[in-house]
Amino acid sequence: MFTIQNKAHLLWIPLILMAWLIQPSVMAQGVRFSVDAPRVVSVGEQFQITWTLNAKPSSDITTPAISDFSVLFGPSTSQQQSYSSINGKMTQSFEMSYTYVLQAHKTGTFTVGSAKIMVDKQQYQSEPVSIQVIASSASSSPVPGAQGQTPSQGSAPQSYSSNQVQPDNDVFVRVLTNKTTAYPGEPITVDIKLYSRENIASLGNAEFPTFDGFFKEDVDIPPINGLVQENVNGVVYGTAVLKKFVLFPQKSGTITIDPFSLECIIQRQVRSSSRGFFDDFFGPSVESVSLMLTSKPVKITVKNIPSEAKPGLYDGAVGQFKMQTSVDKSNLQTNAAATLKITISGSGNIRFLNVPKIEFPAEMEVYDPKSEVNLNASGTGGTKSFDYVIIPRQTGSFMIPSVEFPYFDNITGTYKTLRSEPISLNVEAGEGGQVSIAGSAPRESVQVVGRDIRYLKTGDLSLKSIDYVFFGSGLFWFFNLLACAAFAATLVIRRNHIKKYSNIALLKNKRANQYASKRLKLARSYMIKEEKEAFFEEVSKAMWGYLSDKLNINVADLSRDSAQNALEEEGVEPELVQSFLDLMDTCEYARYAPSSSGITLSAVYENAISLIGKVQNALKNKIS
Amino acid sequence: MNRRTMKIWRICMLLPMVLMFSVYTFAQDFQFKLSLAEESYKDGNYPESINRYKSIIDSGFSSGELYYNLGNAYFKNRDIKSSILYYERAARLLPRDENVIFNLELARSYTTDKISELNPFFLKVWIQYFRDLLSEKAWGIVNIISLFITLGGMLVFLLSGWSDLQRWSMFIALIALFMFFSSLSLGILQKQNITRTDEAILFSPSVMVKSSPDEGGSNLFILHEGTKVKIMDQLGDWREIRLGDGNKGWIRITDLEII
Numbered sequence: 001m002f003t004i005q006n007k008a009h010l011l012w013i014p015l016i017l018m019a020w021l022i023q024p025s026v027m028a029q030g031v032r033f034s035v036d037a038p039r040v041v042s043v044g045e046q047f048q049i050t051w052t053l054n055a056k057p058s059s060d061i062t063t064p065a066i067s068d069f070s071v072l073f074g075p076s077t078s079q080q081q082s083y084s085s086i087n088g089k090m091t092q093s094f095e096m097s098y099t100y101v102l103q104a105h106k107t108g109t110f111t112v113g114s115a116k117i118m119v120d121k122q123q124y125q126s127e128p129v130s131i132q133v134i135a136s137s138a139s140s141s142p143v144p145g146a147q148g149q150t151p152s153q154g155s156a157p158q159s160y161s162s163n164q165v166q167p168d169n170d171v172f173v174r175v176l177t178n179k180t181t182a183y184p185g186e187p188i189t190v191d192i193k194l195y196s197r198e199n200i201a202s203l204g205n206a207e208f209p210t211f212d213g214f215f216k217e218d219v220d221i222p223p224i225n226g227l228v229q230e231n232v233n234g235v236v237y238g239t240a241v242l243k244k245f246v247l248f249p250q251k252s253g254t255i256t257i258d259p260f261s262l263e264c265i266i267q268r269q270v271r272s273s274s275r276g277f278f279d280d281f282f283g284p285s286v287e288s289v290s291l292m293l294t295s296k297p298v299k300i301t302v303k304n305i306p307s308e309a310k311p312g313l314y315d316g317a318v319g320q321f322k323m324q325t326s327v328d329k330s331n332l333q334t335n336a337a338a339t340l341k342i343t344i345s346g347s348g349n350i351r352f353l354n355v356p357k358i359e360f361p362a363e364m365e366v367y368d369p370k371s372e373v374n375l376n377a378s379g380t381g382g383t384k385s386f387d388y389v390i391i392p393r394q395t396g397s398f399m400i401p402s403v404e405f406p407y408f409d410n411i412t413g414t415y416k417t418l419r420s421e422p423i424s425l426n427v428e429a430g431e432g433g434q435v436s437i438a439g440s441a442p443r444e445s446v447q448v449v450g451r452d453i454r455y456l457k458t459g460d461l462s463l464k465s466i467d468y469v470f471f472g473s474g475l476f477w478f479f480n481l482l483a484c485a486a487f488a489a490t491l492v493i494r495r496n497h498i499k500k501y502s503n504i505a506l507l508k509n510k511r512a513n514q515y516a517s518k519r520l521k522l523a524r525s526y527m528i529k530e531e532k533e534a535f536f537e538e539v540s541k542a543m544w545g546y547l548s549d550k551l552n553i554n555v556a557d558l559s560r561d562s563a564q565n566a567l568e569e570e571g572v573e574p575e576l577v578q579s580f581l582d583l584m585d586t587c588e589y590a591r592y593a594p595s596s597s598g599i600t601l602s603a604v605y606e607n608a609i610s611l612i613g614k615v616q617n618a619l620k621n622k623i624s
Numbered sequence: 625m626n627r628r629t630m631k632i633w634r635i636c637m638l639l640p641m642v643l644m645f646s647v648y649t650f651a652q653d654f655q656f657k658l659s660l661a662e663e664s665y666k667d668g669n670y671p672e673s674i675n676r677y678k679s680i681i682d683s684g685f686s687s688g689e690l691y692y693n694l695g696n697a698y699f700k701n702r703d704i705k706s707s708i709l710y711y712e713r714a715a716r717l718l719p720r721d722e723n724v725i726f727n728l729e730l731a732r733s734y735t736t737d738k739i740s741e742l743n744p745f746f747l748k749v750w751i752q753y754f755r756d757l758l759s760e761k762a763w764g765i766v767n768i769i770s771l772f773i774t775l776g777g778m779l780v781f782l783l784s785g786w787s788d789l790q791r792w793s794m795f796i797a798l799i800a801l802f803m804f805f806s807s808l809s810l811g812i813l814q815k816q817n818i819t820r821t822d823e824a825i826l827f828s829p830s831v832m833v834k835s836s837p838d839e840g841g842s843n844l845f846i847l848h849e850g851t852k853v854k855i856m857d858q859l860g861d862w863r864e865i866r867l868g869d870g871n872k873g874w875i876r877i878t879d880l881e882i883i
Contacts, residue, residue: 312668453699453730454723456665461689463654466681469819471764471811479768487775494783 031055033117033124040132040229040236041104046072049112050099051126055119061098064113064128074100104133134231170197173242173293175209175260181301182249185318185349186410187380188214188300190245192260194293195237196227201288203242204263211247213255213302217351219244219379246379248349249302257298264291305408311415313357317407319348319381323356325403325420332392333430340388340423342369342403347381348410355386356405363394392427399424505552512549516542516612520605527601533591535601539608540587543580546612550619560584572618580611654680661693670701688717692724699727704734705850705881709825712852712883716818719756735850741868754806755813763811770807773800824865824880826851833873837862844873853880 037049051061063075080095098115111130116123171194178189192208194200227238242262249255267286305318324343332338344353351373360366367389375382392398399422406417470476519542526535548555551566560581567577586604661676677694680686695710711728718724758766777797781790830848834841837859847853847867857864861877 451730453696453727456662456693456696457689457723458662460655461658461687461693463680463685463687463690466684466686469815470761471767471815473764476764476768480771483768483771483775486772487779490779491782494779498783 031119031122031124033115033126035112035115035126035129037112037129037131038229039130040134040231042134042236043104043107045236046101046103048099048101049129050097051115051117053096053117053119053124054094055096056094057096057117057119058121059118062116063098063100064115066100066102066112068106068108068110068112069102069104069131072101072103074098076100104131107133107135109133132231134234134236171195171200171264171266171291171293173260173262173295175257175295175298177247177257177298177300180299181303183303183305183318183408183410184249184252185305185316185352185408186249187319187347187349188247188249189219189378189380190247190257191241192243192245192295194240194242194262194264195230195232196239196264196266197235197237198266198268199286201265201267204265204290206242206262207260208243209258209260211245211257213251213253214247214249215352217246217248217375217379219246219377244379247300248352249300252302252304255300255302257300259295259297261292261294264293265289266291306413309415311404311406311417313404314406314408314415315354315356317348317353317405318410319346319350319407320409320411321346321348321405321407321418323403323405323418323420325423327400327423327425330423330425332425332427334392334395334427336430337389337391338425340390340400341385342388342420343383343385344405344418345381345383348407350375350382350384353384356403358388358403359401360388360390361398361400363392363396363398365391365393392425395427395429397424397426508549508552512546513612513616515549516546518542519545520609520612523605523608527605530601532601536587536591536604539604540584540591543584543587543608543612546615550615567615570619572615576611576614576618580615583607583611654685658690661697665693665697665700668700670697673697674701688714688721688724691717692721692727695727695731699731704731705825705827707731708735708850708852709881709883712823712825716883717759719759732850736848737851739851739868742870751813755810755817758810758814760811760814760818763807763814767804767807767811770800770803773797774804821882822855823883824853824855824863825883826853826875826879827881828879831875831879833865833871833875835873837864837874841874845871847875852883855880855882 032054033051035049035051038047041047051063061075075098078097078099080097081092083090083092085091104110109130109132111128114125114128116125118124174193174195176191176193182188194203221241221244224240224242227240229236230239231237266289268289269286322345324341324345326341326343328339328341340358342356342358344350355369355371369386369388371384371386373382373384402422403420404417405419406415408414409416519538523535523538523542526532526538544555544558547553547563547567548558551558551563551570553562553566564577564581567580568574583604587608590604657676657680661673661680664670664673664676674694674697677690677697680690681694691710691714695707695714698704698707698710708728708731711724711731714721714724715728774797777793777800780793781797784790784793826847826849828849830846832846833844835844836842851867853865853867855863856866856872858877859874862874863877863880864872864874865880866872
């Protein structure tokens, strides 16, 4: 027994040596000097305020003057030191705490100033704390959190009761949302919070709402480490946020969030009628009670995003955003990649943002963008970036037009559009690959970049009455009838004229022979009477008259030449015309020189008859 | 000339001037409305542009170009069925217009129903080709001019005695007579084409086509908005329609918009 003790002493020596060696590394870890106090207490309640230091102090603590509370006990100091060896590396931790037990007397908010302490010739200061004191409620049961106990720690003898107790006002859960009206896509923060005035032994099965109609995103929260005091309608509760979500409504209308339910085991003091000796000695006996806690359903009104004045490129972004575009280099080389980065930051449905449309020059090869989302701790905002990899294939200077990003501002309730500056890129010939220079380039067929309708027709659109059809209209028939009427009128007028004209000519033509034969008969009687002068006159008249009637020329206008022309025009043989005219000359001559001999009357008479007959035949042939 | 006739003369002289002036101010007013509509279109405010074009049509005036522009505004406003309706109306008045045909084809490519057209009879294609060479107005003018030439040629033939002239005038008159009859028939066809009411565009998002004109008729096939149909028969507010591929069935008139 002794030897073992001796050996144990020997074992301590290297441990102490090691602790001494490790000392500097502990110092290097950074000094933390913090204060821990409840934020809300009620009048008459006892509570603790503790300053904690994670290093060995070189001086005593200087606590602030505490005037608003009465100090019941303190300061009590406690030290905690621990060593641990991880993978052969020794670490040591040291904690020093100074605790006061205080009691509040009056309501109001009071501030406990900062405490000071020296570590290694350096002064450290704690933050001041403000403590709200409220009027005490009827129940004077101690608030579990005030003792700094974690809910699962229970040292009292446990006896589970099988019957479940209905939840009461001392323990309940709530589903808290930061807003009750929202637009689709607008983030809503949801806290599921536990409120308790009882000692909580443990938490059982929890049933979370399904959040139908929302897109749900979990938010990481630090593990529950003790309850936080909170004033609810004048009663101090220990509270803990069990779970945090960010919801994005997916449709408009009133959406109800189902209740949250939680099984909770609490510890209650059992009030026995006979308080025995042991009760006092071991503390009050405690009973565990299982409670089923259920929150009230929460209603969220989701408003419609107005459809009027919606920008054409709008793609569902709701919130407040900022946009930045940048290219990693503005002087590029052909076939070398560059990156266009579009960063949209702000609060709203960041995760659901779609990439804004960009019209890249057709000479550049563009790959599908890579997107990256970084949400902030609360989950309601952050940044989303889109990286486009572009590879220019042609030299020249190009312009990436301004990027438009329309979004709906849920605070002002209007659409807003972010526009970036256009980015100009200068592309020079790079190594490798073919570079085409204008002029010597092989001809390419026109690349179809997009399909769109042809543009409006401009200028005078030749408007006319909607039912007006020219074809078959009154004006149309008017013109057609006009044509027919003009035709008919012209025809009638011309026909009448021709008729009149042709009648006279026909009559004369028909009469010609009659007149001629009449005159020749007369001439014959003169021939018998041997009246030469009268005979020749009649024969001459018969021949001239015949020509006048036949050719439809007035006797006054008829001369030897005109008669000859007219006859030849009518196609009478020239010899016949000549002999006809010769006979007429002979008659004229004989009329004025009757004594001339060698001309027998009968020969002239016969000649005249035969010539008139021949001309008659010639003209007849012509007409037929 | 006494004072009374002087007065009548003055009125006769003034009346055409007043008429011309009012027509001119009318045209000015429309030109202003058109430029406003065009401006809205340029600014991307398509609903406003649609309203302005429609207000001109509502006041009783239209043209193929106007229908085309309205179709464009509807297309840009993503109302494909209405854009098809107005492109179809424009295509009737401007049968050979390249832009109208292009935009109509593009708008049709956005509709759900893809209907393979049956090959029509070749003679029908030819007649339609010749019919669409000119608008009804142009056919009317050709008709009048060819009538004048025919009758003029006949007059020359009948009244001139010179045989060469007679031969030529006869020749020209016969050609003009041929033109007269063809322009008359093609003009009648063209007029029928632009005033026909047996073609319609489906305006309901989707319609079940029935085998008989009542709700109890068995379902034949489903059509979607923007599809062009031909109306074959009617019974109450039911219409028998035929598709380009020859399928027939009955739907309600309320699902249709006549071109």
